[in-house]
Amino acid sequence: MTPTNGTGTHGAVLQDTEPEDGSAVVELRNAGKAYGNIRALHGVNLTVRPGQVTCVLGDNGAGKSTLIKIISGLHQHTEGEFLVDNTPVRFTTPRDALDKGIATVYQDLATVPLMPVWRNFFLGSEMTRGPWPLRRLDIEKMKKTADHELREMGIVLDDLEQPIGTLSGGQRQCVAIARAVYFGARVLILDEPTAALGVKQSGVVLKYIAAARDRGLGVIFITHNPHHAYMVGDHFSVLRLGTMELSASREQVSLEELTNHMAGGTELAALKHELAQVRGVDVEELPEEEDLTAPVATAPEGSA
Template sequence: MTASADSSAPAPGRPGLELRRLSVHFGSVAALCRVSAGLPAGQITCVLGENGSGKSTLVAVLSGLLRHDEGQLLVGGEPVRFRSPRQARAAGIATVWDDLAVAPLLSIWRNFFLGAEPTRGSWPLRRLDVDRAREVTVQAMARVGLPHLDPDQPASTLQAGARQSLAVARAMHFGARALVIDEPLAPLTVAQQTLLLQTIVAARTQGLAVVLVTNNPRYAHLVGDRFLLLAHGAVAGSLTRDDVDASDLMRLMAGGDEFSALTEALTALHPQLGDR
């Protein structure tokens, strides 16, 4: 449990995650409808869309909270169907939720390891290696933009952006191959947002496939390599950084003519979406 992220992350440019005509239904309602997208390793894919577009359902599928009904989810080229978040984590997918919780009274290094603490010695004299745990925590947090941190301070002393950075650093250290970050920016100050975006870029540099779910097109364009636009549970657009600038993304997200045209085209292709 001490492998670093770059020992298991796939090479940049190859699909870390892939969706093939993936669908999720709640009764007769299609929360996701035949969604296909590549989420390559070493790149940040920003998932954008209005409320009800299917973003939360996609996060739930990737994190193991929901099973898809049709299509395929591939991890490293292999199809998977997660039955629990534990299975998703075992496959190398780490999810950082918008309401991330830490154990506030425990130290930062305790929160970093959470049951995977390093030990030394042999049974029956094996004991916790606190010095190693502190050292690893400091190094891992420095890699995501938080140097000179006191690993013994309570996690409650960290601000929101730093707590999310702690979760990202932990995922990178324990060998995650993909990182899903759910709506991370809304409750943060500008300084906290800057820290978190710096952390997200660090994860990309380490070769992870990063999926950033956000409603903020300006921040998405700052760090994103690709942009997956969802509407009514289907793909309304799959764009790269070369396709759009920040203003284009803002017009699409603001419900401009381009986004309306995409939505109308989707409804024409899939009439059942208009009944939602």
């Protein structure tokens, strides 16, 4: 693969590699979305490969939600290309995305808190037995299948009859991930799965994100936390005001550089002289503007 360098809209260096033919499950090429005169997303390039975690970071209003909606079939892109298995697509409904193996786990998880775990696992896709009109739910098979699939992901629950609302936030996220894997997801989009969780529960979710990657899924991890992203990510894309601020593989960017781009370090550097006028504020450790706009170092070929 040949490295290609470009410059982002806000002066950041986009240093990435060309995708190998046939390797990408989902790919966006200069994709964008406009709502009338409002351009929510513009010139976004994103490649999702099997067995990799692609982290999409950005602050509120950066365009992460719009990106999710395009890939999951809720909205259609208005510019650029959207490809699945190297074939241009234009989804009209989320069902179109599911049919292509693209599943989305939103923050609300789409679960019914008072229903048992096994029932939520098959919610909307229940197993049945018997001929019509005597067809009925195959409860035992659903329980056994749910238990098996959860254990395959390393999730062991003592009682699948307990309401899913009694599980911790991290456990509910993990059940949703296992459900998507079971129903044939090839690409798993996770919308801020650790946003409302504590440190320990966030670690649980990150563990199962890595487990999904190890099972060969392409994972799109949407987050505003660069530390969580760097723990499991293979590639990092930072959105800012609807454009790509940074696109780099793990070997090309450090956690510090990722954090600076995520935090809008260029603006912070520009305000350094103003902050220096405020009594009690130590600006010595703040980065200089040229440090944040310098090219991201590229790892030498063959490095791990």
